[in-house]
Amino acid sequence: MPYRAPVADYRFLFDHIVALPQVTGTDKFADATPDVVDAILTEAGKLCEEVLAPLQRNGDLHPAHLENGVVRTSPGFAEGYRAIADGGWVSIAASPDHGGMGLPMTVTTAVNEMMSAACLSLQLNPLMTQGQIEALEHHASPALQEIYLPKLISGEWAGTMNLTEAQAGSDVGALRTRAEPNDDDSYAITGQKIFISWADNDFTENVCHLVLARLPESIPGTKGISLFLVPKYIPDSDGNPGKVNTLNVVSLEHKMGLHGSPTAVMQYNGAQGWLIGGANDGMKCMFTMMNNARLGVGGQGIGVAEAAYQHALAYATERRQGKTSGETGAIVDHADVRRMLATMKADIFAARAIALSCAVAIDMARATGDAEWSARAALLTPITKAFGTDTGIAVSDMGVQIHGGMGFIEETGAAQFSRDVRVTAIYEGTNGIQAMDLVARKMMDGGDAAFTLLDEIEADAEAAKTTLPDLADPVWQASETLREAIEWLVAQQDLGARFAGSVPFLRGFARVLGAHYHLKAALAEPGGARERLARFYITRLLPEHKGNFDHARAGATDLMALSPEDLAA
Incomplete structure (x- = not known):
């Protein structure tokens, strides 16, 4: 199935979930008017659908190789890269001082995710350049900036x-x-x-x-x-x-x-x-580039998840196998296939909302200099990277499962998504390191940044109880459970106790955030597909948070009591 850029989903998220208008309402990003943002999304979507997506299989079947000391890239990649560079897509967030567009990181995040979905192997090239641009803008001497930034921003250099x-x-x-x-x-x-x-x-x-x-x-x-x-x-x-x-x-x-x-x-x-x-x-200096890349890599996971989901959905609506209770006769009407598709779609929305919220916080910090926005961005970065890439891995794996035996056959393309996305949980700091960062460095404020975010979640849930009480109440309760987990966490002086449960803690945190964003989506479009998807997420996926937080609060004693000899027995 050809990739289709989810432009409408970004528009909905910008308007109703992550509040992009507060970013574009600042002096720094005043030029990012709704018309400009809409045009950017539309044109980027066309680039991804028409130019980049057809290169996806080329990269897999005809890998880059070394020939007499020269790297030869996959067929069509040079032309694809030129389309990216000539369209200015390398430099969306770069400073106009050296030729960049100066648009919000939130818009850049959406564009990068679309390019990741279309052809992750090629998108990784401009993502690295974007990170280098940001590092040089912050830390290089004016002389080096004058030489390198215009060339990197134009895409002439990588x-x-x-x-x-x-x-x-x-x-x-x-x-x-x-x-x-x-x-x-x-x-x-x-x-x-x-x-x-x-x-x-x-x-x-x-x-x-x-x-x-x-x-x-x-x-x-x-x-x-x-x-x-x-x-x-x-x-x-x-x-x-x-x-x-x-x-x-x-x-x-x-x-x-x-x-x-x-x-x-x-x-x-x-x-x-x-x-x-x-x-x-x-x-x-390097962490300037790495934090940029961590947001971008989270987006890579989400992008591949979107592409794998579209691929699996198309197969599920065409493949007929066995008797179903639905009208189509296709496997999409089998309960377990429907469960997997719903899980894929619900988690993609949650991960995308988390990533865009992180980008909004980065933009607001840059535009206002407000320390609270900087703290929000720092808090959400490891969650964005880890949950975004975990979602890419899980969704692409479910995509293979939905294809059944055909998913194990390379010609269908389902397996490539799984193979390509797997490394995103490893590079730019493994997801375990992201979780350790969340429970240690990002809690050095005693949990203040997290508590401020929870206050907002609970206020929104409280307000929603008059409209959607059966959805709002579980979100409020889950937020309180997260608050208790954070209180326990910051009370632990032994970092080993925090680290032992850091991965499930991050996972549970992401579950609560996802429920918050799904509730907002249901309130924005009540009675429709978004409310039904929110109901699925809050009823079936959100309850995972309790087990995650129980695990997180178990400490390290029983874990470290298992010796290497025990593990080898």
Whole structure:
């Protein structure tokens, strides 16, 4: 089935769920009028449906490969990328100071999700560039900004992020890449990085790498890491690609999915690079890019979920097998298939609403400088990333199940969604790390940001009791259960007790948020499909929160009592 961009769903969410008008009502985003936003969504949808979606299978069947040291990309990817760049889709949220559109991150999030649904392997390229643009806007010197930002924003050049080394995965502080000062203001970067997405391509003039490395005599761990911009081609005096830098792609990984996206081992042999931010500020600078990417990766999971759902729904409405109680005679009328489809659709809506709410908080923080909005964005980022990608994995898996035996056959395309999306729960910080971040760093305020959000949820539920009491009351009760779980959590001085239940805690938090957004949807369109979907979610999926919070509050004693020998017995 051809992909169809869910533009109407974004419009509904913008108007009724996440309150985009409060963003566009600020001076910073006043140019993002309803007409402009509508045009952006419509044109992005056309790009995804007509240009990017037809490339989805090409990337899987004809992977990127290394040929005499040059990365050759999948058929049609160069043309697809050019359509993205020429349309300005790389630079939606970038500052107009260097050629960007300056539109809200909320709009960018919707566009990125559509592109992820259409062709995740290709979308990963501009997502990395967007993150690099934001990092350079915040931390690079004016001179470097003048050289690199216009080229990255136009899509003439592409950006990457180089963190991981063989001995330094999630433990970034264990990295060994070195940076030695040169006679000028540059540095010589030496070391090897692995798992570098889109480390090279054959359709942009230059590839610019943000590389974490250690200066001489830097202290061990993350506090001794600095960030450097290391281009494939060193810009000449006119800012154009000049001599080739001393770096190269060693090899490309053979992956479970995302075959169209080249993932490389990169070698730096005294490559010339420039410091971004201050010495030993590398993690602070890189987290600007990583937090951008975490929102984007959550959107990738949601996008793939949408594509997998559409694929499964089309099959379920055409496939006839066995006797059904419905009128169509297709498997969509079997109760369990209907259950899976409803779960898919309900969780996609919940995850999408969480992601867009996170983006709204980011936009409001930028527009107002309000610390409460910054705290809201920080709180929602790990939930967006983890729940969005978990939803992508679960929905694509259900898509295979709905296809039955045909789902296990590659030609149907159902399995590709599952293979492609699986890595999103791993990169940009595993979902376990997101959960640990939520229960530790994001609760350093004693839970204040979370409690403020819960106050809003409970106020909305209280108001809804006069209209939809059977839906509003369970949402209010679930919010109170979440409040109690947070109170228990912040009282734990032992982080081990928090970490042991961090993943179910995040999952339960997301369940409550999803119920809140579904209730708002039901109130906005009572008596229709959105109310019926909300009823399904609140009745059948929301109750999972209690088990999640029971797990979260169990502490670590029984878990850690299981020794490695016990696990091997």
